[in-house]
Each structure stands twice: as C-alpha cells, then as structure tokens.
Amino acid sequence: xxxxxxxxxxxxxxVMQAIDDIGYEEATPIQTLTIPLLMSGRxxxxxxxxxxxxxxxxxxxxxxxxxxxxxxGVQALIIxxxxxxxIQACDEIRKxxxxxxxxxxxxxxxxxxxxxxIKILRGGAQIVVGTPGRIMDHMRRNTLSLANLRxxxxxxxxxxxxxxxRDDIEIILADVPEERQTVLFSATMSQExxxxxxxxxxxxxxxxxxxxELTVKEIEQYYYNIPHSHKIEAVSRLMDVYHxxxxxxxxxxxxxxxxLVSAMQLRxxxxxxxxxxxxxxxRDHVMNTFRSGHVDVxxxxxxxxxxxxxxxxxxxxxxxxxxxxxxxxxxxxRTGRAGKSGIAFTFVTGSREMGELKNIMRYTHSQIKKGxxxxxxxxxxxxxxxxxxKVRRAVENDxxxxxxxxxxxxxxxxxxxxxxxxxxLKFEMTADGRTAMPSASxxxxxEGHERRFxxxxxxxRDHRDxxxxxxxRxxxxxxxxxxxxxxxxxxxxxxxxxxxxxxxxxxxxxxxIGRIEITEKxxxxxxxxxxxxxVMDALNHTKIMGRRVTxxxxxxxx
Ligand code: ADP
Ligand code: MG
Numbered sequence: 001x002x003x004x005x006x007x008x009x010x011x012x013x014x015v016m017q018a019i020d021d022i023g024y025e026e027a028t029p030i031q032t033l034t035i036p037l038l039m040s041g042r043x044x045x046x047x048x049x050x051x052x053x054x055x056x057x058x059x060x061x062x063x064x065x066x067x068x069x070x071x072x073g074v075q076a077l078i079i080x081x082x083x084x085x086x087i088q089a090c091d092e093i094r095k096x097x098x099x100x101x102x103x104x105x106x107x108x109x110x111x112x113x114x115x116x117x118i119k120i121l122r123g124g125a126q127i128v129v130g131t132p133g134r135i136m137d138h139m140r141r142n143t144l145s146l147a148n149l150r151x152x153x154x155x156x157x158x159x160x161x162x163x164x165x166r167d168d169i170e171i172i173l174a175d176v177p178e179e180r181q182t183v184l185f186s187a188t189m190s191q192e193x194x195x196x197x198x199x200x201x202x203x204x205x206x207x208x209x210x211x212x213e214l215t216v217k218e219i220e221q222y223y224y225n226i227p228h229s230h231k232i233e234a235v236s237r238l239m240d241v242y243h244x245x246x247x248x249x250x251x252x253x254x255x256x257x258x259x260l261v262s263a264m265q266l267r268x269x270x271x272x273x274x275x276x277x278x279x280x281x282x283r284d285h286v287m288n289t290f291r292s293g294h295v296d297v298x299x300x301x302x303x304x305x306x307x308x309x310x311x312x313x314x315x316x317x318x319x320x321x322x323x324x325x326x327x328x329x330x331x332x333x334r335t336g337r338a339g340k341s342g343i344a345f346t347f348v349t350g351s352r353e354m355g356e357l358k359n360i361m362r363y364t365h366s367q368i369k370k371g372x373x374x375x376x377x378x379x380x381x382x383x384x385x386x387x388x389x390k391v392r393r394a395v396e397n398d399x400x401x402x403x404x405x406x407x408x409x410x411x412x413x414x415x416x417x418x419x420x421x422x423x424x425l426k427f428e429m430t431a432d433g434r435t436a437m438p439s440a441s442x443x444x445x446x447e448g449h450e451r452r453f454x455x456x457x458x459x460x461r462d463h464r465d466x467x468x469x470x471x472x473r474x475x476x477x478x479x480x481x482x483x484x485x486x487x488x489x490x491x492x493x494x495x496x497x498x499x500x501x502x503x504x505x506x507x508x509x510x511x512x513i514g515r516i517e518i519t520e521k522x523x524x525x526x527x528x529x530x531x532x533x534x535v536m537d538a539l540n541h542t543k544i545m546g547r548r549v550t551x552x553x554x555x556x557x558x
Contacts, residue, residue, distance in 0.1 A: 003027055003029055004027055006031075009036055009039075010039060011060060012067055015063055015064065015099070015100065017098075018095060018096045019060075019096070021098065022096075028048075028052050030053060030207065031056055035057060035060055035061055038058060038061030038062075038065075038183060039064050039065065042181070042204070044204055045185075045189075045197055045201065045204045045207065046186070046207045047189050047206075047210070048210070049187055049210070050187045054185045055088065055092050056092060058153045058155070059078075059093050060096060062093075062127060062153065063097055063103060065150065065181075066103055069150065071150060073124075073126075073145060073148035073149075074145065074149055076128070076152075077128050077146060077151070078127065078128070079132055079152070079160070079172065080131060080160075081131065081155075081159040081160040082163075083109040083111060083112075083131060085156060086129045086131055087109070089129045093129070102126075104124060105127040105128075106121055106123075106129070107130065108128060108130035108134045108144070109131040110134050118138075118143045132165045133165075135172055136172060150181060151181045152172075152183070154169065154182075154183070154184040156186065156187070157185065157186035158189075159186075159187075169196065170199075173199075182202065184201065189324070190324050191325065194359040206362065208363075219332050219335060219344050220342070220369075221343075221344045221368040222344070222345050222368065222371030223370060224346070224373055225353075226373065227349055230442065230445055231319060233446075234446070235249065235264070235319065237376075238374065239297070240374070240438070241374045242314070242343065243386070244314025244335075245314055246296060247315045247317060248299075248300065248313045248335070249298070249300070249319050250299075250300060250316065250322065252301070252322070254275040256319065257274070260299050264297060269296040271295070271297045272289060272299070273286070274287075274298060274308070275300065275304045278304070286298070287308060299319075302322065305331075305334075310334060311334070314342075315335055315342070316331055316334055316343075317344075317346075318332075318345065318347060320347070321356050321357060321360075322360075325363045325364070328360050328364065329364060332344035346368060376439065377443075387425070387428065387429070479529040480529065481528075481532040482525070482526050482554040483526075483532060483535060483536060483539075483551050484551070484553075485498075485544070485549045485550065488519050488521040488523055489518055492545065493518060493544065494518070497545055498525055499513055499516075505538035505539065506534050508527070512531070513526065532553065535551065536551040
C-alpha cells in the first residue's frame with residue numbers, strides 16, 4: 001500500500017505546520033486514501049485496523065473543510081463511543097489547530113458537569129466531539145444547535161454498535177441537516193454497519209485498508225436464492241457436478257455444522273465437522289484426516305476455521321450467508337488450488353439475505369453471479385462422464401488380468417456381459433450409500449423457486465401435473481416474471497382461461513407464457529419480464545370468467 005507525505009494531500013500551511021510539530025512524518029495508508037476524498041466532500045466508509053491513524057484521517061479534513069467554508073456555528077460533529085476516545089479526538093484536533101486560531105473545539109461526554117459543557121458550547125465551537133448519549137442530551141436541551149452542520153463523523157462505529165448505541169446514532173443522524181457530508185470509520189465491518197451506511201450515507205466511497213488483505217477478485221463467485229430446505233440437495237448437486245473435493249462448507253452455527261455433517265454422511269460423502277465446542281484432540285483428529293486427503297468436505301463455523309491452515313480447497317460453500325462481511329472474504333479466500341482460481345457458492349434465502357449479498361458485493365467490490373442449481377439430468381450426465389473416464393483409464397493403465405478372468409467365468413455361466421456390467425455399475429454408483437439418481441422432483445423445486453425470484457433461463461423441462469412446459473419458446477434466456485391473480489381452483493379457473501385472457505388482451509402469444517400453477521385461492525403464471533407490466537395492466541382492466549382480477553408480481557418469501 002502506497003503512502004504519501006502529508007504535503008501531497010492538499011493540506012493547508014497552518015495545519016501542515018501543526019502536523020510537523022506533532023511529529024508525523026508520512027500519512028498512514030488510511031490517511032493517504034481518505035484525506036483527499038473527505039476534503040472533496042465525499043461520503044466515506046473508512047476501514048482499517050486499530051492504531052492506523054483513523055483519528056487524523058477525519059480530523060484533518062474536518063479542519064480543512066471548516067477553513068475553506070468559513071461557516072458559522074457547529075460545522076462538524078464527531079460521534080465517539082467513549083469519553084476517553086472523545087477526549088483523545090478533541091486533543092488531536094486542538095493540536096492540529098494550534099496555528100488556526102479561529103477554530104474551536106468542544107468535547108461533550110457523560111460524567112462531566114453538563115452546565116460546564118453548555119458554557120463551552122455557548123462560547124461557540126465549530127467542531128463538537130461527543131458520546132451519543134450526551135450529544136442527544138444537548139440536542140434535547142437545545143444547547144447544541146446543529147442547524148449549520150456540514151459534516152458528521154461516526155468514529156469507531158463497530159465499538160459504538162457493540163456498546164448498543166445504534167438507536168442513539170440513528171436518532172442523531174435523523175435530526176441533523178440532510179445536506180451534509182457523512183463519514184464512518186471503523187476497525188471492522190459488519191452487516192449492521194452497512195445497514196446504517198445504506199441509510200445515512202450518500203453514494204459513499206468505501207476505503208478499506210486491511211493488512212494481508214485477501215483478494216477475492218480471482219475467485220469465481222455464484223449465489224443461489226433457494227429455500228433453506230433445499231440447501232442440502234443443492235450442495236450435493238454442486239458437489240457432484242463440480243467435483244471440488246475437498247470442499248469447505250461454512251455455517252453460522254455449531255448446530256448447523258453437526259446437522260450438515262450427518263446429512264452429508266448419509267448421502268455418502270466423507271464429511272468432517274469443525275466447531276468451537278470440540279475438544280482440541282477432536283479437532284486435531286479432524287484436521288489430520290482432512291490433510292490425509294480422504295475427506296470430501298470439511299464443514300466448519302467461522303470461529304473454528306479461523307486458526308486452521310488449509311489450502312487447496314476446490315470450492316467454498318457459504319451454506320449460511322456470513323454474518324460479518326469480513327468473514328465472507330476469509331471464507332472464500334480458502335479456495336483456489338495452486339495456480340488455479342477458486343470457486344465459491346453462496347446460498348441465500350429470501351429478499352433480506354439478497355440485500356445482505358448485495359452489501360457483500362459492494363464491500364468486496366466483486367461480482368457474485370446468479371447461479372443455476374444443476375438439474376438431475378446434468379448431475380447424472382456428470383456422473384456418467386466420470387464413470388466412463390474411470391473405466392477408460394482403468395482399461396488403459398491397470399492390470400485387469402484377474403478381473404477379466406472372473407468376468408469370463410460369470411459370462412460362461414450364462415449372464416450377458418451387458419447385465420454384468422450394469423450390475424457392477426449399480427454397485428459403483430450406489431457405493432458409500434449414495435442414492436443412485438438425484439430426484440427429478442427437486443428440479444421443479446429449484447426451478448420453481450428460481451423463477452419466483454424472476455430470473456431464470458427457461459429450459460422447458462417440466463411437464464408434469466398440469467404444468468405447461470414451454471418448449472415452444474425459442475429464446476431460452478428470457479427472464480421470466482411470475483404474476484399472480486386472485487382466482488384459483490375454487491373459482492373454477494383452468495390454465496386455458498389464463499392463456500386465453502393473456503393472449504386476447506395483450507397479444508403476446510400463448511406459448512410464451514411459462515409455467516402455470518393453480519392453487520385453491522389463486523393462480524400464478526410466468527411471462528417474459530419485458531411483457532409483465534403490459535400483462536398486469538391488461539388483466540387489471542379485464543374480466544376472467546366474468547370476474548374482475550387483480551394481477552400483481554408474485555412474491556413469496558421464504
Ligand atoms: P485508530 O483510530 O486507527 O485506532 P489513532 O488515530 O488512535 O488510530 O492513532 C494511533 C496512533 O498513531 C496515535 O498515537 C497517533 O498519534 C499515531 N499516528 C496517527 N497518524 C500518524 C502518522 N501519520 N504517523 C505517525 N503516527 C501517527
Ligand atoms: Mg480511533
């Protein structure tokens with residue numbers, strides 16, 4: 001990480017002189033990156049470890065902005081988690097403003113006589129540093145006027161949240177002028193912090209200086225929005241098609257690790273679990289087995305995985321979306337075999353987790369692409385190809401003499417070679433208790449769910465229980481949108497009524513309507529995304545079977 005001398009950051013002469021007096025020689029990385037951004041007026045999320053100089057990273061620009069703007073009243077508000085940190089920041093500002101007489105700073109925190117603070121505030125301060133509770137106190141008493149505020153800084157945001165200040169922070173932020181610069185600094189980043197920044201920061205620049213930063217850029221990343229109940233099937237299918245052994249699966253809880261280990265073992269995978277409740281000896285045993293190369297999949301919590309040194313992981317699964325964004329980076333950083341880029345699969349369920357996923361993408365500056373769970377046919381095809389490969393290699397390389405002898409004996413007893421081979425294949429494919437075939441009924445579940453969330457390339461593979469298939473459609477990559485209407489079986493509605501109404505009222509061809517599902521009370525059907533608005537509009541102005549309908553985008557949450 002390149003650092004710059006303070007003199008190259010556009011800092012004014014009097015502040016430069018103060019920095020000299022303090023004795024800082026060069027700006028630290030976080031200072032190098034954030035000072036110019038903050039001076040340009042941008043909202044910024046700054047993350048770097050403790051002790052990397054975050055205080056000066058925001059106090060210097062706060063001072064510079066005030067020198068530039070000549071504003072009256074409180075111009076900058078710095079919110080700190082503790083009295084000590086507030087005093088520290090205040091001291092730093094006083095040192096930095098040693099040569100800029102006009103600028104005054106007030107520190108307000110609990111435990112100090114409020115009257116004294118009121119006096120100081122009355123004296124006029126352009127910068128106020130304080131703890132959340134006391135800031136709110138002064139706001140309520142009207143002893144702190146923030147009407148002219150131009151800049152709000154949340155310092156040590158992770159600390160503030162872990163100390164339970166979230167509500168206070170939100171109350172303060174909701175009550176300061178909207179036209180302002182908002183800045184947040186923190187040593188660590190979390191979902192909760194991103195929620196706050198999403199709400200109160202405007203198009204923030206994320207500046208992250210993490211030591212030994214893992215880059216996720218070279219890792220292929222996919223996500224699947226599926227119900228929780230389908231995750232095990234999804235893991236199995238992805239394992240069967242990608243063959244990432246060894247894979248690593250991350251869960252958020254110990255309980256989930258235990259459950260998943262059992263479930264994967266039942267499906268015939270060699271699975272081992274790792275979590276914080278295990279004794280050291282048990283963990284060592286798991287790690288030794290894992291390193292011996294006999295394990296297909298290691299399932300772990302973040303905490304348990306932290307200390308272990310594993311590499312050469314074929315794929316990382318985020319069975320649960322990580323609670324801390326930094327975990328995501330650590331988790332998927334484990335994948336990637338020597339010289340090869342890695343692959344990571346993340347499962348999300350519902351729109352809230354989709355939101356968390358988007359935050360992770362922003363935070364890591366990376367693309368997580370929407371993946372499609374392989375169909376049972378694709379899983380079978382993959383197994384078949386691997387099997388064919390295995391047979392070919394054995395025939396070419398192994399000494400099969402004694403086996404050939406056994407087969408010839410069997411064939412001599414009247415069983416056909418094809419039957420013998422089929423029986424052996426069955427043994428092979430169901431070895432270790434694996435089910436021979438993935439269940440095609442789960443295809444529908446994955447497909448149904450994917451579609452419900454709007455986007456999915458249609459393959460027209462479904463042709464069961466009253467569902468229409470849409471082989472007819474030529475473009476296989478149209479994004480479909482599911483629409484619902486409030487008429488179901490109880491109203492006597494049938495697919496032909498829906499197809500008829502849509503085709504008649506909108507002119508879109510009946511064959512471009514995707515799957516239709518009719519439940520007791522309502523019906524749903526898929527239409528190409530670009531036609532959805534027109535279809536809903538038309539249906540809302542017409543009658544089906546003599547009844548008015550309300551058509552809307554179908555959104556079922558899991
Ligand atoms: P953080 O908030 O990131 O934990 P601080 O702002 O408290 O870090 O700074 C940690 C220490 O580093 C302080 O003693 C501070 O004076 C010092 N420091 C800050 N910036 C510099 C710099 N550019 N050069 C040398 N020391 C610095
Ligand atoms: Mg700090």
